[in-house]
Amino acid sequence: MLRPRIHRDARARRPGAETRCDFEGRALVPTLGLINIGTLATGMLASPRAEAEAIFVERGRITGVGAASRIGAGGADVVVDCQGTTVIPGLIDSHCHVVLGDYTPRQKTVDFLDSYVHGGITSVVSAGEGVHAPGRPHDAVAVKALAIAAAKCFEHFHPNGMKVNAGSVVLEPGLTDEDFAEMARHGVRHAKYGFGAYAQPRDGEPEVRRAQKHGLCVMSHSGGASIPGSSPITADVLLHLRPDVCGHVNGGTTSLDEAGIDRIIRETEMTLQIVQAGNLRSALYIVKRAREAGALARVCVASDTPTGTGVMPLGVMKSVCELASLGDLLPEVVIALATGNNTRAFRLAAGTGTIAAGAPADLVVCDAPSASLASDALTAIARGDIPGISCVVIDGQVRVGRSRNTPLAKRLATFKGVAVAGAGH
Secondary structure, rough: OEOOOOOOOOOHOOOOOOOOOOOEEOOEEEEEEEOOOEEEEEEOOOOOOEEEOEEEEEOOEEEEOOOHHHHOOHHOOOEEEOOOOEEOOOOEEEEEEOOOOOOOOOOOOEEEEHHHHHHOOEEEEOOOOOHOOOOOOHHHHHHHHHHHHHHHHHHHHOOOEEEOOOOOOOOOOOHHHHHHHHHHHHHEEEEEEEOOOOOHHHHHHHHHHHHHHHHEEEOOEEOOOOOOOOOEOOOOHHHHHHHEEOOOOOOOOOOHHHHHHHHHHOOOOOOEEEEEOOOOOHHHHHHHHHOOOOOOHHHEEOOOHHHOOOOOOOOHHHHHHHHHOOOOHHHHHHHHHHHHHHHHHHOOOOOOOOOOOEEEOOEEEEEEEEEOOOOOOHHHHHOHHHHHHEEEEEOOOEEEEEOOOOOOOOEEEEEEEEOOOOOOO
C-alpha cells in the first residue's frame, strides 16, 4: 500500500465538510480527489460514459462526481491529477482460479493477484478453490470445508488491496440442504459445477438447485473438458442444469457450438461469461448474437486464469480491447461488461465496478500507450491497443502508480499527498 501524507487542517480546507479524515477503528483514512479527468467510463451499461472532471472520495466511497470546484476534489488529503486522461472502474475478473493465499499451484507462481492489480483488476471472483487445489478431494465434507476456509481467509487477506470474492464450493454428489445452509452462514456465496464426481454431467442438477435455494450463485463449466477431471458440458446439459452463469461460454478453452449458444441466448436468462482463455472467434459470435437479441446485460468478461493459458495480469484488459476493436462495441460498453455487469451477475457488493456516488472507490487512471496512434485510452481500446495505467485506487487508497505490466501511458497521473514508490518498470 502507498503511504499517504495526512493533512491535519482538512476541516478548514473544504467548507461544508464535517471532517476530512475519519477514524475506522484506529486507522486514519485520508480523503481522495481525482481532478482533471478527460473521459469517464461509468461501468454502467445503461449510461456507460459520463462527463465529469473530478471525483471525490471519503471513507473509501465515492461521494461526489462532477466539477472539481463543486465537489472539492482539489482540496482532498490525497490528490491525483489525471492530466486529462481517462478514468474507468476497477476491472473485475469473475473467473479467477484462486486457491489459498497469493499463489497459484497450477502455474507455481507467487504474488499473481498483486500483479493483477497492476493490470487494472481490483476485484476477482473465485472459480472454485477446489479446482486447482493439489490433491483435490471429492467428498462433501472436504469441499465444504475448503470453501468455508477460503471465504474466511480472503475476507482478511487483500493482496495489494485486491478484493478476492472467495468461497466457491465445487459441487459434489451428496451435498445436502444442511451443508449449503452451513456454508451460506459462513460466507460462501458462489458454487462451481463441472468438476465433481458425477457419472454424467446432467446428474448434478439436484446440487445446483440446492445451492440456488440457499442463495449461492452457481457458475457451470461450459464447452469441452478443460483439464483431467472436468467434463464436457453441452448446451443441452446447460439447459437442463440451469445454472446462474454459463462460465467461459466461449470455451475454457473449447467453445460451445453456435447452435447451442443461440439456444442459450434465446431460451434462457443465464449470464454469458466470455473469457480471455477461450475462443476469440466464439467470443465475437456471442457478443454479436447477444447484441442482436438485446441481451448485452447478460454478458460479462473475465480471464479464466491462472490456467494452462498462463498467468495473465492483463487478461481482462486484453479481452476488453479485443471485443471493442473486433466486436463492433463501443469501448465504454465493453468496460461495463467487465465491471458493472460482473457485479450484477455474481451479486457482489452494491456499486462495485461502477463510478457513481456511494460506490466503492475502485478506480483506474489510464491513457493511450505512448506509441499508439490513439489520443486517449478509449480510442486506444477501440484500436485494440492496451492502454497504459498510471494509477490504481482500491477502496479510496492509491495502490499502484505507473503500472509495471502495461505499456507506458502518453500522459501520466501526478500525485499530491501520497508517496508513490516503486512505480513503473
